[in-house]
Structure formats: structure tokens, C-alpha cells
Amino acid sequence: MRASMRWMPLxxxxxxxxxxxxxxxxxxxxxxxxxxMSMCTxxxxxxxxxxxxxxxxxxxxxxxxxxxxxxxxxxxxxxxGANFDQSTEGLSIKGFLPAVGQELRSATDYSATATIxxxxxxxxxxxxxxxxxxxxxxxxxxxxxxxxxxSCPEVQDTSVTPPRARLIRGGSDATNPDLAEFVFANCVNGx
Numbered sequence: 001m002r003a004s005m006r007w008m009p010l011x012x013x014x015x016x017x018x019x020x021x022x023x024x025x026x027x028x029x030x031x032x033x034x035x036x037m038s039m040c041t042x043x044x045x046x047x048x049x050x051x052x053x054x055x056x057x058x059x060x061x062x063x064x065x066x067x068x069x070x071x072x073x074x075x076x077x078x079x080x081g082a083n084f085d086q087s088t089e090g091l092s093i094k095g096f097l098p099a100v101g102q103e104l105r106s107a108t109d110y111s112a113t114a115t116i117x118x119x120x121x122x123x124x125x126x127x128x129x130x131x132x133x134x135x136x137x138x139x140x141x142x143x144x145x146x147x148x149x150x151s152c153p154e155v156q157d158t159s160v161t162p163p164r165a166r167l168i169r170g171g172s173d174a175t176n177p178d179l180a181e182f183v184f185a186n187c188v189n190g191x
Contacts, residue, residue, distance in 0.1 A: 023186045025051040027058040027075045029091050029150075030171030031180030033118045035164060036154060043119055044172050045089045047075045054080040057087060060187035062146060068098040070110060071138060071146065073184050076117065090117045091150070091182065095128050097138050104136040105129035112136075114150070116168060122159040123166060126152060134168070145185035151178055 028048035034040065049056025060073035076083075076090025084090055095104025095112030105128060106112040112128035114136065126134045134152040152168035170177045 025058065025060060025184070025186045025188070027056075027060060027073065027182070027184040029075050029180065029182035030173065031091070031116075031150065031168055032171050033116075033121075034167045034169075036167065040164065040166075045118060046171055047077050047090060049075070057082070057084045057090065058184075060145075060184040062141070062144060062187045062189055064189075065096075067107075068096055069138075069141070070107075071095060071097050071104060073182070073187070075182070075184075084117075087117055088119050091115075091180075093128070093136055093150070095136060100138060100141055102137065103128065103130055104138065105132075114152070116152070116155075118166075120159075121157045121164075121166065123152070123155050123157055123168075124159075126155045143185075144187050144189055145183070146187070147181070147183040149176070149179035149181055151180065 030046040032044045034042035049058050051058055057076045057078045063070040072094040074084050074092035076087035078087045084092055092115040096107035096110050097104055104112050113125040114128055114134045115125055116123040128134050128136050133155040136150050138146050138148040140147045154165050156163040157166045168180055170179050174181055
């Protein structure tokens, strides 16, 4: 009996180290699109998944820099073997966050943009910021992840000629119908 008791502390250490598996990077976003004065059919989009999924391209990064954070994220529905650029619906956002509750914006060496795909249309690199066409607010930072909102009251869809104005707002289950929502967890922390 004494011999087995000697191994108890060692087994406890081994068991504790085995339970610290890293959590996967996950993301979700929901939004809807439309056109001013209902000049096009509105669609609702919702994408959710974890890194390594064959049907979702998801990535995010949160890096503390002088004066705030660099935030990047993307999420898209894909077919197996495809990527964001080949997707039909997705969001890709990057920008500088001065503080929680503020909008992403450009910084001296970092531009803030949104690329949005929606079942046949694409908004490529729309500017983000308080005076820009699209607005992304990070409402919460927590343990290597974040959540926030997106709205584009009027942004140009350059995938058609002539370009068409589009609205990006909340999805069918949005807390606020004017704001698309996203949540990312276990992002890469980098410089």
C-alpha cells in the first residue's frame, strides 16, 4: 500500500498536464445584406466553425501594439480545399483598435479594411473607421478573443458594372438589426 501512495503525487501531476489541451481557434459571424430602397434581394448569412474545418475558413489575430491592438479576422463558408478568396460568403476584417468600445481604424503603418462576400457579390477592401463607409466596433476583449459589430450603411459592390450600393447590417437573430455580429476565440497573439 505504501508503494502505491508514493506514486500519487506523480500521477496527479501527469493527469493535470494532460488536461491542459489547447483550445481551438473558433469564429462565428452573422450579417444580412441589401440595397438602398430595396433595389436588390436581401440575404442573410451565418458562418460558424473552428480552425481545421474542411467547410469553414477561419482565422484571427489579436496583437497588442503601442496605443492599442492590431485586430484581424476572417471567416467564410468554403468547399473542401478552397479558401476565403474562393468562397461565396464571408468576412475579412483588419484594423487598429485604440480601445475596447471604439471603432477599428487605420494607423500610421496599418490600413483598416473590410472585404465582404455574399452569394454572388463582393465588396473588396472597403475602408473602416469613424468617417469611412464601414464601421467595426470591438465590444469585448477576453482571453485571446473578441466580439464586436459591423455595419456598412452604404458601401459599393464593385463586382458588378456599374457598381451597386449595398447595406450590411444585422442578421435574423441580431441583438440590433442595424449591426452584424461576430465572435472569435483563441486567436493567435502576435506582434
